[in-house]
Amino acid sequence: MTSEGTKAPLIIVISGPGGAGKGTIVRELCEQDPKVTVSRSWTTREPRVDDKDDSYFFVDDAEFNRHKDNGGFIEWNDFLGSMYGTPMPESNDGRDLILEIDVSGGRQINEKLPEAILIFIDVEDPELRRRLSARGDKSSEIDKRLLEAERERKEAKELNYQIILNNDLAKATKAISEIICKARL
Ligand code: 5GP
Secondary structure (H helix, E strand, C coil): CCCCCCCCCCEEEEECCCCCCHHHHHHHHHHHCCCEEECCEEECCCCCCCCCCCCEEECCHHHHHHHHHCCCEEEEEEECCEEEEEECCCCHHHCEEEEECCHHHHHHHHHHCCCCEEEEEECCCCHHHHHHHHCCCCHHHHHHHHHHHHHHHHHHHHCCCEEEECCCHHHHHHHHHHHHHHHHC
């Protein structure tokens, strides 16, 4: 509860391997539910063909580090050689906030905000490899991402993430929407 007696907005961490469909699910959730919004991360990685215009703030190392040193991120991580960070949350008109971040970022959020909801969206191999390949990732990049996915699965279990398999987009979105509705009660 806030000091005014209203419920504090939820923080919902959504993690999972690249290609698991996090971005699509998060967009669906925001379209279906006006009471949720998504945080836009900063990254130093190069834009990719499948990035939407508002996927990230793309910055160089110097700008990222300046923002980090000024305390501008609630969490940040080096993922496969590029930096990613979540800007300090603003009020967002009281809307619940989704953070689409990796599991190391989820660990940092869990330490700072233990009430945050942790959700891991997963897809089993070989479907994951097929999706990464379809979005144009190079085969060396795919191998690195699949290894990282395996590591993240283990860490997510340790952190008691709720695991949602995305074999069917509508079902996975509904399952997450239900988790959010239950947490609001
Ligand atoms: P991608 O390069 O595929 O867009 O993202 C790579 C990984 O970085 C994904 O697991 C994605 O969820 C994660 N990521 C995106 N933004 C952030 C962020 O702000 N912080 C952290 N820790 N991870 C992020």
